[in-house]
Amino acid sequence: MADYYSVLGVGKDASKEDIKKAYKTLAKKYHPDLHPNDKEAERKFKEINEAYAALSDEGKRTNYDRFGNTGEQQGYSQGFGQEGFGDFSDIFNSFFDLGGGKRARQGRDMKVEVELTFLEACFGCSKQISLTKLEHCSHCEGRGGTGEKNCSTCKGSGRVQKQFRTPFGVFAQQSTCSTCSGIGKIVEHECKNCKGQGRIKNTKKVTVQVPAGVADGMNLRLSGEGEAGEFASRAGDLFVELFVAKHDIFMRKGDDIYVQFPISFSQAGLGDAVIIPTIRGEVKMKIPAGTESGTTLRLKGEGVENVNGSSVGDEMVIIQVRTPQKLSAKQKKLLEELAHENKEKLHVEKGWFDRFKEDYLHA
Numbered sequence: 001m002a003d004y005y006s007v008l009g010v011g012k013d014a015s016k017e018d019i020k021k022a023y024k025t026l027a028k029k030y031h032p033d034l035h036p037n038d039k040e041a042e043r044k045f046k047e048i049n050e051a052y053a054a055l056s057d058e059g060k061r062t063n064y065d066r067f068g069n070t071g072e073q074q075g076y077s078q079g080f081g082q083e084g085f086g087d088f089s090d091i092f093n094s095f096f097d098l099g100g101g102k103r104a105r106q107g108r109d110m111k112v113e114v115e116l117t118f119l120e121a122c123f124g125c126s127k128q129i130s131l132t133k134l135e136h137c138s139h140c141e142g143r144g145g146t147g148e149k150n151c152s153t154c155k156g157s158g159r160v161q162k163q164f165r166t167p168f169g170v171f172a173q174q175s176t177c178s179t180c181s182g183i184g185k186i187v188e189h190e191c192k193n194c195k196g197q198g199r200i201k202n203t204k205k206v207t208v209q210v211p212a213g214v215a216d217g218m219n220l221r222l223s224g225e226g227e228a229g230e231f232a233s234r235a236g237d238l239f240v241e242l243f244v245a246k247h248d249i250f251m252r253k254g255d256d257i258y259v260q261f262p263i264s265f266s267q268a269g270l271g272d273a274v275i276i277p278t279i280r281g282e283v284k285m286k287i288p289a290g291t292e293s294g295t296t297l298r299l300k301g302e303g304v305e306n307v308n309g310s311s312v313g314d315e316m317v318i319i320q321v322r323t324p325q326k327l328s329a330k331q332k333k334l335l336e337e338l339a340h341e342n343k344e345k346l347h348v349e350k351g352w353f354d355r356f357k358e359d360y361l362h363a
């Protein structure tokens, strides 16, 4: 256990007000509602509460200053640890008025993963998913039952005051009413369908509209499609994480599509009109004479529509010149003729070394 003063970040001479102020700030920062499933924040929150419980009580503080402990046989931290989150909230709520004593939690956010094909991501689609979540009970419309009336324990305020009698005086602490969970109202006839909880687990189909232009790793947020809130409070949101499969031919960078297109040696030399696959079908494209391997030709507007609908990407066609591997006798002869022709041409123009320098060294 760390030193209580350093846990709260105050000096040994800190006033009661300083301690309270430091506690409020830290408790707000590490409150478990803000860090679900975060063990470290939970530990920190316990520690802060333990330190505050000791230092806010004059008697315990005096004992702690003198003896290094609060003088309690049972460590506060042990007792505290077993009480669970509800009680953290009680202490928290006793300092931060959440308004009218209402403490109904809003529904949790949920997350699902959806897999899309490459083209579904390009053009958008609608996906049906099956979702198991807490929904408002239809029998009681989320109220938990019928015959609603004010809670007699807290007289409708949702809060109760606990008093602690100590040798130093009587201390009062406000906490959430356990009879009505802070709602201030109870129902006379508990709903049998949801056992008074107002919410019930249901599996239902949800249709997710995926817009055109989404990419791998993007999240869609469906407002209010998460878990239903307690006692008709706000529902959580549903986050849909998208996974996009790879495509055999197309590759995507942002809104541009990339495709490798093989052409023959003679097409590269002489040029040609070819049919190129695009995500929308096929388009005709001219390959200029003298196209080198690795050249990128752009097909404007043949890419993906931007997810915001503001623009459309292009398709980049990367030309790959295939070097002939197996030649027929005739092809071989033709190539030899071509080679002979080239050699003579080179000879006339320049020496081979000059050409080498031009092509490679200065490229």
Ligand SMILES: [Zn+2]
Pocket: 151, 152, 153, 154, 155, 156, 157, 158, 159, 177, 178, 179, 180, 181, 182, 183, 184, 185
């Ligand atoms: Zn009550």
Ligand SMILES: [Zn+2]
Pocket: 137, 138, 139, 140, 141, 142, 143, 144, 145, 191, 192, 193, 194, 195, 196, 197, 198, 199
């Ligand atoms: Zn019900």
